[in-house]
Amino acid sequence: MQPEVRANRSSGFIRALRAVDRALNMTLLRIAQVLIMTLVVLVVFCVFVRYFNIRINVNWAEEIPALLVDAFAFLACAMGVRDHLHVSMGILYNKLCVGGKARRALEFFTDVCVLVVAALFIVYGGQLALTQYQRGTLMMATGWPRWVQYIGLPVAGVVMAFDSILFLTGVLPQNDTIFSDIREDPLEQARLLREQEAGLCGQGEQALQAQPGEPQDPSREVKP
Amino acid sequence: AEITLKLSEVHKADYPTGLADQEFARLVEEKTEGRVKIDCHFSGTLYDKEAAAIEALQDGEIGFARVSASPVGTFVPEINALILPYLYKNGKHMWAVLNGEIGQTILKNIEASGQGLVGICYYDAGSRCFYCTKSFSTVAEMAGLKFRMQDNPMMLDMVAALGAQGVAGIGSNEVYNAIKTGVVDGAENNYPTYQNMGDYEAAPYYILDQHTRVPEILLASADAKAQVGEADWAIVMECAAATQQYEIDEWAKKEESSKKIVVEGGSTIVELTPEAFAEFQAAMAPLYEKYGANYTEIISQIKAIGEQF
Amino acid sequence: MDTNTLATIVLLGGFVVLLMLRVPVSFSLIIATVCSALVAGEKLTLLMRNMVLGVNNFSLLSIPFFILAGEIMGTGGISKRLIDFSNLCVGWMRGGLAMVNILASMLFGGISGSAVADVSSLGTVLIPMMKKQGYDDDFSVGITVTSACQGVLIPPSHNMVIFALVCSAPVSIGGLFMGGMIPGILLGLALMVLSYFLAIRRKYPKGDPIPRGQKLKVVLNAILPLFTIVIIIGGVTLGIFTATESAAIACLYAFIVTFFIIREVKLRVMGKVLKNTLKTLAIVLTLIAAAKAFAIMMTTLRIPETITAALIGITSNKYLLLLIINALLLFLGCIMDMAPLILIMTPILEPVIVGTLGMDPIHFGVMMIFNLAIGLCTPPVGSALFVGCAIGRTPIERTSIHMMPMYAVMVVMLFVITFVPQIVMWVPNMIG
Ligand code: NA
Ligand code: NA
Numbered sequence: 001m002q003p004e005v006r007a008n009r010s011s012g013f014i015r016a017l018r019a020v021d022r023a024l025n026m027t028l029l030r031i032a033q034v035l036i037m038t039l040v041v042l043v044v045f046c047v048f049v050r051y052f053n054i055r056i057n058v059n060w061a062e063e064i065p066a067l068l069v070d071a072f073a074f075l076a077c078a079m080g081v082r083d084h085l086h087v088s089m090g091i092l093y094n095k096l097c098v099g100g101k102a103r104r105a106l107e108f109f110t111d112v113c114v115l116v117v118a119a120l121f122i123v124y125g126g127q128l129a130l131t132q133y134q135r136g137t138l139m140m141a142t143g144w145p146r147w148v149q150y151i152g153l154p155v156a157g158v159v160m161a162f163d164s165i166l167f168l169t170g171v172l173p174q175n176d177t178i179f180s181d182i183r184e185d186p187l188e189q190a191r192l193l194r195e196q197e198a199g200l201c202g203q204g205e206q207a208l209q210a211q212p213g214e215p216q217d218p219s220r221e222v223k224p
Numbered sequence: 225a226e227i228t229l230k231l232s233e234v235h236k237a238d239y240p241t242g243l244a245d246q247e248f249a250r251l252v253e254e255k256t257e258g259r260v261k262i263d264c265h266f267s268g269t270l271y272d273k274e275a276a277a278i279e280a281l282q283d284g285e286i287g288f289a290r291v292s293a294s295p296v297g298t299f300v301p302e303i304n305a306l307i308l309p310y311l312y313k314n315g316k317h318m319w320a321v322l323n324g325e326i327g328q329t330i331l332k333n334i335e336a337s338g339q340g341l342v343g344i345c346y347y348d349a350g351s352r353c354f355y356c357t358k359s360f361s362t363v364a365e366m367a368g369l370k371f372r373m374q375d376n377p378m379m380l381d382m383v384a385a386l387g388a389q390g391v392a393g394i395g396s397n398e399v400y401n402a403i404k405t406g407v408v409d410g411a412e413n414n415y416p417t418y419q420n421m422g423d424y425e426a427a428p429y430y431i432l433d434q435h436t437r438v439p440e441i442l443l444a445s446a447d448a449k450a451q452v453g454e455a456d457w458a459i460v461m462e463c464a465a466a467t468q469q470y471e472i473d474e475w476a477k478k479e480e481s482s483k484k485i486v487v488e489g490g491s492t493i494v495e496l497t498p499e500a501f502a503e504f505q506a507a508m509a510p511l512y513e514k515y516g517a518n519y520t521e522i523i524s525q526i527k528a529i530g531e532q533f
Numbered sequence: 534m535d536t537n538t539l540a541t542i543v544l545l546g547g548f549v550v551l552l553m554l555r556v557p558v559s560f561s562l563i564i565a566t567v568c569s570a571l572v573a574g575e576k577l578t579l580l581m582r583n584m585v586l587g588v589n590n591f592s593l594l595s596i597p598f599f600i601l602a603g604e605i606m607g608t609g610g611i612s613k614r615l616i617d618f619s620n621l622c623v624g625w626m627r628g629g630l631a632m633v634n635i636l637a638s639m640l641f642g643g644i645s646g647s648a649v650a651d652v653s654s655l656g657t658v659l660i661p662m663m664k665k666q667g668y669d670d671d672f673s674v675g676i677t678v679t680s681a682c683q684g685v686l687i688p689p690s691h692n693m694v695i696f697a698l699v700c701s702a703p704v705s706i707g708g709l710f711m712g713g714m715i716p717g718i719l720l721g722l723a724l725m726v727l728s729y730f731l732a733i734r735r736k737y738p739k740g741d742p743i744p745r746g747q748k749l750k751v752v753l754n755a756i757l758p759l760f761t762i763v764i765i766i767g768g769v770t771l772g773i774f775t776a777t778e779s780a781a782i783a784c785l786y787a788f789i790v791t792f793f794i795i796r797e798v799k800l801r802v803m804g805k806v807l808k809n810t811l812k813t814l815a816i817v818l819t820l821i822a823a824a825k826a827f828a829i830m831m832t833t834l835r836i837p838e839t840i841t842a843a844l845i846g847i848t849s850n851k852y853l854l855l856l857i858i859n860a861l862l863l864f865l866g867c868i869m870d871m872a873p874l875i876l877i878m879t880p881i882l883e884p885v886i887v888g889t890l891g892m893d894p895i896h897f898g899v900m901m902i903f904n905l906a907i908g909l910c911t912p913p914v915g916s917a918l919f920v921g922c923a924i925g926r927t928p929i930e931r932t933s934i935h936m937m938p939m940y941a942v943m944v945v946m947l948f949v950i951t952f953v954p955q956i957v958m959w960v961p962n963m964i965g
Contacts, residue, residue: 029808029811032811033807033808033811036601036807036810036814037807039594039597039598040598040601040781040784040785043393043778043781044778044781044785046393047774047781047782050370050391050407051773053368053389058393059375059377059392060375061375061391061392061393062392062393062591063375065591065594066589066590066591066593066594067589069588069593069594069818070585070588070589070590072811072814072818073588073814073818073819073821073822076811076812076814076815076818076819077818077819077822079811079812079815080812080815080816080819085812085816086557086558086559086816086819087557087558087559087816087820087870088552088555088556089555089558089868089914090555090914091553091913091914092553092554092555093555106554106555109555109556110554110555110556110557110560113551113556113560113561117564120567120581124577124578124581125585128283128581128582128585131282131283135282135339137298138298139275140275140295140298140375140376140377141375141376141377141392146275149585149589150585152585153584179808179811180812189920189923190922190923191919192923193919193923193926267701269829269832270579270583270829271582271583271586273586276582279582280578280579284576285576285578285579285582286579393591393775393777395591395592397592397704397705397706398705398706398775400705401708401769402775404964405707405769405770405771405773405964406771407774407775421703
């Protein structure tokens with residue numbers, strides 16, 4: 001495959017870019033993982049407080065969880081960009097030949113769109129966070145600063161912009177992923193299968209059946 | 225020049241404040257001869273949270289927002305004194321305060337705070353009362369009951385001071401189910417919400433303790449005021465003032481019709497004796513110490529006004 | 534042309550064009566919204582602020598929790614236990630494995646809220662088993678995929694949470710959950726009847742009987758995972774928890790059962806489980822944020838009113854209108870995924886269905902989700918079908934042609950629950 005060849009010849013600078021990108025995205029993943037576990041713990045704690053009549057005034061029961069969801073929503077959005085997870089409609093794309101110019105044009109266009117959205121996140125999300133920061137407004141229940149609820153937007157925007165620029169410049173190949181192991185993801189496998197179907201340009205089922213699969217589940221080897 | 229300003233309202237168009245917004249918009253367009261138009265957006269379609277609508281006013285995204293007084297307390301702390309529990313004897317008492325010197329000074333201070341907001345006028349939101357699956361009329365009977373409360377530290381402290389437990393984190397859509405299934409014993413709200421959400425079918429005792437009277441405030445953005453210009457702004461203020469009594473009347477009508485529905489639906493309205501009310505008031509001492517310490521002067525003035533009611 | 538018309542064209546047209554060019558749905562929504570706002574002269578911070586507001590919401594919490602609980606349950610050999618248990622219950626019938634497949638989906642649906650999760654965890658075991666016993670491969674894939682749709686109807690279902698969130702009429706998550714239960718079970722039963730007749734005609738075998746001595750073990754093994762259903766459904770109906778809390782408790786329970794009682798996987802897998810949860814959330818939450826901005830622009834341009842007027846203009850007959858709306862949703866469901874359609878179509882259709890036709894919001898929600906669930910198993914875009922075909926190694930086109938009888942059953946069931954509201958409303962009314 002082409003991207004791999006390119007990968008071998010890549011310069012130190014390109015490898016450094018990839019390493020930075022990986023580190024950035026892994027940081028997002030770690031933060032998001034911690035946030036989601038915190039969420040479970042907080043809500044379970046609230047149930048305990050109520051159920052066992054523990055005399056603690058939980059006044060953050062809505063504000064903090066809402067804040068956490070909002071933080072990891074945008075972090076997850078950026079992670080989704082890195083691995084091309086966001087659902088799209090392949091009606092036209094799948095009809096085009098694998099590796100063809102038309103497909104590459106669509107891929108390029110998608111990355112440009114992501115870059116545009118990332119720019120919007122940075123500019124307007126940054127503006128929202130900044131004005132709240134300057135005003136020093138606080139939230140009702142917790143008294144935390146209000147800018148916290150907007151900060152996920154520009155942070156995600158920066159990572160998304162970085163990712164999409166790397167995809168656009170070819171530093172990262174289109175099918176490169178960090179969070180997904182293609183062999184393990186059923187949706188990803190379904191996508192590959194459809195690509196093969198399209199790529200075979202209607203050679204029929206025999207060719208499809210004969211595709212050398214990578215069955216990780218032994219039961220899958222069973223053929224009728 | 226002609227300008228159109230947006231108004232954000234979280235309630236429906238036929239809610240008393242919604243009707244007042246429309247009346248306000250109608251009057252403004254008529255009196256300014258079309259120079260200022262107000263485009264009302266109801267049911268939270270623009271911003272479903274009042275705190276966000278206030279931010280939007282500050283950033284000049286919209287011209288007006290009708291919000292509850294309590295989030296405005298962030299900008300003008302004295303508002304926190306107006307919304308303390310068991311402060312007013314009745315509605316008349318509150319209106320004497322709001323339309324008197326105390327209320328009007330606070331309204332002016334909203335603009336003076338330099339946060340990009342302009343206070344226009346107060347509207348009525350009635351009083352909030354507890355409703356419960358059991359009847360109670362004294363503080364002692366509240367011990368151990370669980371009430372769904374808004375996520376607001378003072379309100380949670382209030383319930384704790386009454387010996388009950390406040391539960392935050394239940395959305396308003398989930399209150400009915402939460403009561404029906406025993407997650408909580410009750411909740412608290414005004415008559416229209418008690419009726420409209422169907423909560424009266426789950427919690428048939430409405431305890432008329434009238435713990436808080438949190439008025440609504442019509443706010444404008446400082447940008448909008450600048451855009452409108454001084455001459456027309458004076459007209460805008462006049463129009464708003466003219467809608468206040470209209471809203472109070474609409475509120476009374478709404479409260480009456482909601483009350484009728486819940487009573488016909490089998491709810492019992494539990495009135496408090498003056499002695500019981502005094503007992504509830506007395507239980508608030510720690511709360512006034514915690515939240516009212518900075519406003520002792522205003523509070524005593526308000527209490528003094530209450531003598532005549 | 535006035536500004537509003539132009540902005541409407543930019544909003545809707547731009548969205549469709551971007552979608553066709555394979556721009557992800559959420560980014561298509563954002564870009565179309567922003568372009569339309571520029572035309573209409575709206576402030577962009579209004580839209581960005583609303584994107585944040587869209588996800589800064591306490592009611593959203595149960596979505597990550599239900600997804601996480603499903604992911605944990607999916608890792609630790611739960612599907613195998615549910616399959617064995619189903620085999621004990623219905624395996625003896627003609628077409629036994631097909632029945633097992635459907636019943637297991639029903640049970641698994643009580644744990645996961647996703648049809649894709651259902652297909653991939655049950656399908657990987659059942660499809661090869663069915664093929665081995667002589668079932669046609671299209672049938673094996675088809676029945677796996679269609680029965681998996683019970684997962685989005687039988688509680689928990691994060692798609693119902695999404696619906697409750699965007700529906701402007703007050704509708705409780707608990708109520709929707711209760712409403713989806715009977716339609717989900719009925720869909721399973723209808724598919725069982727179909728499988729029975731096909732099994733007789735195509736001479737599909739009965740299942741392998743379970744040795745007498747193992748029956749108790751099979752039941753015991755299934756009890757722990759099945760208790761999740763008790764936590765969620767029982768917790769909400771008996772009033773021990775709210776929907777959000779039951780979801781969090783289900784996570785905790787799934788965690789303890791999987792890693793400390795069943796112990797088929799190591800605790801270290803938890804990192805991957807969280808990662809997979811986040812991958813699903815990335816898609817869902819971004820869509821919710823983007824759809825919020827899109828909906829604001831739609832209401833600003835008064836698009837729902839225009840569409841309501843147009844629909845009522847066609848006919849004022851309630852049944853005909855519901856027929857048209859369902860046909861429209863079926864069509865959209867074929868070409869688009871469920872979550873974005875719930876987010877986009879609910880604000881558009883609610884004024885007609887709840888406002889004009891007076892349908893209960895719970896009934897509306899269940900009908901819409903049932904309808905869109907059919908789209909999950911149809912080409913050209915159907916994630917459940919794709920995953921099923923990938924597992925069964927059958928071509929999508931041929932499989933979908935052989936699935937016609939199953940589509941027919943699903944569409945018939947859709948119209949039954951559309952026109953007989955009691956089926957949906959019975960449980961919510963009984964409990965509420
Ligand atoms: Na489910
Ligand atoms: Na489809």
